[in-house]
Amino acid sequence: xxxxxxxxxxxxxxxxxxxxxxxxxxxxxxxxxxxxxxxxxxxxxxxxxxxxxxxxxxxxxxxxxxxxxxxxxxxxxxxxxxxxxxxxxxxxxxxxxxxxxxxxxxxxxxxxxxxxxxxxxxxxxxxxxxxxxxxxxxxxxxxxxxxxxxxxxxxxxxxxxxxxxxxxxxxxxxxxxxxxxxxxxxxxxxxxxxxxxxxxxxxxxxxxxxxxxxxxxxxxxxxxxxxxxxxxxxxxxxxxxxxxxxxxxxxxxxxxxxxxxxxxxxxxxxxxxxxxxxxxxxxxxxxxxxxxxx
Numbered sequence: 472x473x474x475x476x477x478x479x480x481x482x483x484x485x486x487x488x489x490x491x492x493x494x495x496x497x498x499x500x501x502x503x504x505x506x507x508x509x510x511x512x513x514x515x516x517x518x519x520x521x522x523x524x525x526x527x528x529x530x531x532x533x534x535x536x537x538x539x540x541x542x543x544x545x546x547x548x549x550x551x552x553x554x555x556x557x558x559x560x561x562x563x564x565x566x567x568x569x570x571x572x573x574x575x576x577x578x579x580x581x582x583x584x585x586x587x588x589x590x591x592x593x594x595x596x597x598x599x600x601x602x603x604x605x606x607x608x609x610x611x612x613x614x615x616x617x618x619x620x621x622x623x624x625x626x627x628x629x630x631x632x633x634x635x636x637x638x639x640x641x642x643x644x645x646x647x648x649x650x651x652x653x654x655x656x657x658x659x660x661x662x663x664x665x666x667x668x669x670x671x672x673x674x675x676x677x678x679x680x681x682x683x684x685x686x687x688x689x690x691x692x693x694x695x696x697x698x699x700x701x702x703x704x705x706x707x708x709x710x711x712x713x714x715x716x717x718x719x720x721x722x723x724x725x726x727x728x729x730x731x732x733x734x735x736x737x738x739x740x741x742x743x744x745x746x747x748x749x750x751x752x753x754x755x756x757x758x759x760x761x762x763x764x765x
């Protein structure tokens with residue numbers, strides 16, 4: 472946790488209450504726990520409740536006045552929306568890109584079955600490039616990557632650690648070329664540095680894919696919104712937590728809440744299992760994980 476405050480007295484007490492609440496969620500010390508899952512009641516001041524379109528609502532709360540601030544690097548680098556699953560992340564990122572009035576450019580990947588796969592000879596006839604193009608998985612950009620100048624992105628591979636180009640580095644697009652993408656580093660000791668991103672050959676490690684294939688694409692993803700798991704290590708002044716679907720792995724709720732540096736910078740939109748707006752979020756905590764540490 473990286474909670475920050477320059478206040479004293481009552482404000483410090485408020486910060487401590489918020490900090491203790493987040494820590495209790497991480498430790499699984501909230502009531503109403505059932506078989507590792509518990510429902511956490513979200514304080515009213517953190518909730519987004521009155522809206523028509525949920526995506527528009529979470530965007531407005533996290534990126535207020537985006538149209539006028541979309542070219543402000545300081546504004547962009549301190550904000551992110553977090554969600555548990557890739558489909559929610561993609562929907563929000565597509566919406567955010569549509570709000571940016573710059574010209575867009577789409578990059579298509581080249582996808583092939585890995586020749587090292589023992590079943591290569593048979594798979595190359597079954598899994599055509601067109602089929603491989605449809606595969607979406609964590610840690611690899613999609614076949615079609617649509618970008619605009621001013622859009623924040625995150626690196627998915629190490630390129631050059633000496634220039635700060637590591638897996639997880641935050642960047643903002645400054646120029647879209649045909650062979651390389653120019654960007655500016657947003658985080659780390661190289662913040663503000665201009666860098667160039669080439670295409671790379673990426674092999675997904677997703678265990679759900681029963682064969683090996685490789686995708687040649689720029690190793691970046693749009694990061695207005697990112698998965699909760701991808702947000703680890705981030706420290707942000709404004710976080711929107713979009714829980715249209717609940718968290719599903721140990722500690723995810725704690726990770727998402729602990730990215731924000733102040734209480735006033737956190738807003739949460741949460742649905743129940745019936746698709747209705749609710750005030751309680753699922754928290755997955757397996758206490759045996761903590762017991763095994765000692």
